[in-house]
Amino acid sequence: MSELKLMKGNEALAEAAIRAGADAYFGYPITPQSEVIEYLMAEKPHERTGMVVLQAESEIAAINMVYGAAGAGKKVMTSSSSPGISLKQEGISYIAGAELPCLYANVVRGGPGLGTIQPSQADYFQSTKGGGHGDYRQIVLAPASVQEMADFVKDGFELAFKYRIPVLILSDGVIGQMMEKVELFDPIPRLTDAEINEKYPWATTGKKSGTERRIITSLDLDSHKMEEHNHKLQAKYKEITEKEVRYELIDCDDAEYVIVAYGSSARIAQKAVRLARAKGIKVGLFRLITLFPFPSVKMHEMCGKGIKGFLAVEMSSGQMVEDVRLAVNGCSKVAHFGRYGGIVHTPEEVLEALEQKIIGG
């Protein structure tokens, strides 16, 4: 039964994992996302659905537990915050290379290094350009509400299994910590062992007699075969780029200017759009939902229809703005505004940046 609740973003993510029929969560506490594992431990999902929850000895161990369980056909996830996500990158690269489905969340805090525990969006490059080694991509979903923290768990698992790819929910300290009303989706039953064996012919569940054994690996010492494997991965990323782009356009129909933002920055930008409209400025919001794949085609199409300027608003010194520039490709003005290091910008600051850098600039 769908259910209305007041929850923190991190709690909604955790509850959604149970409802999405996840088989396991492996994690390690870190601020500002420790509520995920705390909620899961308190909820006793082993009694509710049979889901396993384990606190690992490190983020590295947690992501490798995910690798093992995902390689055995189970629906598994982990979560962390920026420094912990850096530690997981080796495992994520292996997961991408071995083509395993998994979901993980990054509740981003300010960096670099240990940085701060305050919100940030400075992990955009790491998330969208491949944080670990090798030529790989992952699907990146950017929730802008507690509702989406829950919904994207379900969507993320679906995409992960559809493409056998790691899917990242790129959240931030604002979305993770704030409380909002959330409509929780109806629980999806966990797959039975027989269903897993039937649905996932690649999963290592023990070699049955008369069948080919299954191997999960990212290694091939023959570089020609490795190039072939890379071609296959690239074809998959191309398909994802063509089919899985998601975004939301707010007040863009008559807009002369567009603010591009995702996550909590998009919420702030939405308020800035209202402030601007009150002053008679025709501005809209292009809210990114998937960061990879990036909605380049739509953005380019918009700039061909008379948009005079794009303001990329993000809590970083300018990472997403590079993808906006690539999409716009010189056909319109692009500028960046963002506070960073754990500082969250205000709608007024965004409006001021729009007026100075785009309209007046």
Add this chain to the structure above:
Amino acid sequence: MADITLDQIIKPENLVYTKTKLMTDKVLSYCPGCGHGTAHRITMEVIEELGLEEQTIGIAPVGCSVLAYEFMNIDMQQAAHGRAPAVATGIKRVWPDKIVFSYQGDGDLAAIGTNETIHACNRGENIVIIFINNGIYGMTGGQMAPTTLIGMKSSTSPFGRDAQRMGNPLKITELVAQLPGTYFVTRQAVHTPANVRKTKRAIKKAFENQRDGKPGVSFVEIVSNCNSGWKMTPRDANTWMEENMFPFYPLGDIKVDGKLV
């Protein structure tokens, strides 16, 4: 003496040995004289003899045995360097009825993966860990390992391991035996027929423990040679191992049925 043809020899009644069907026909990538091939074979023989092949998932490490999955004819996963016990934990926790084992070398298990080793052992994961200790990094060309003996030469200790500058060899097997989460801890070798038989019995016990749900890790160390890395003939390497490795890494059971011997 009359000429004997192959047809006369190849008959069922003449068959005295055949390799387990759980080893593939792929030619082993190991150096002649290396203990890995024997360790692979007896592990697979045990799984076949116990009838566990349809429910077993093995984990290959990074190191010389990175390609173990090419030789072991069962479902396998290849893990990141040192992470095999975490990968094994992930599989065993979501498939508690399966048999899960990792096969790891000394660099993998006792250097880069020490954390994963100790914590999997301390949590008492119901898995088997097979640990090949040859005191050197074979695959990368003979560098110092966490288990390299004092005075032993390697490409990164060319004048011999010096404790003051390079630290001491790590007896990780004695260390994990101290943890409440290990059920069976033993150290064996595979350089003589007698040792092969003893080691096979130990591996069998380890898998039986897991099959029977005995609580905790069953940990089998195999002290082995690396004639290429040690720059010796296989025969000299075995003699050197007996004279130098065994005094520091004594063979025998360390913990049986959850109790220190």
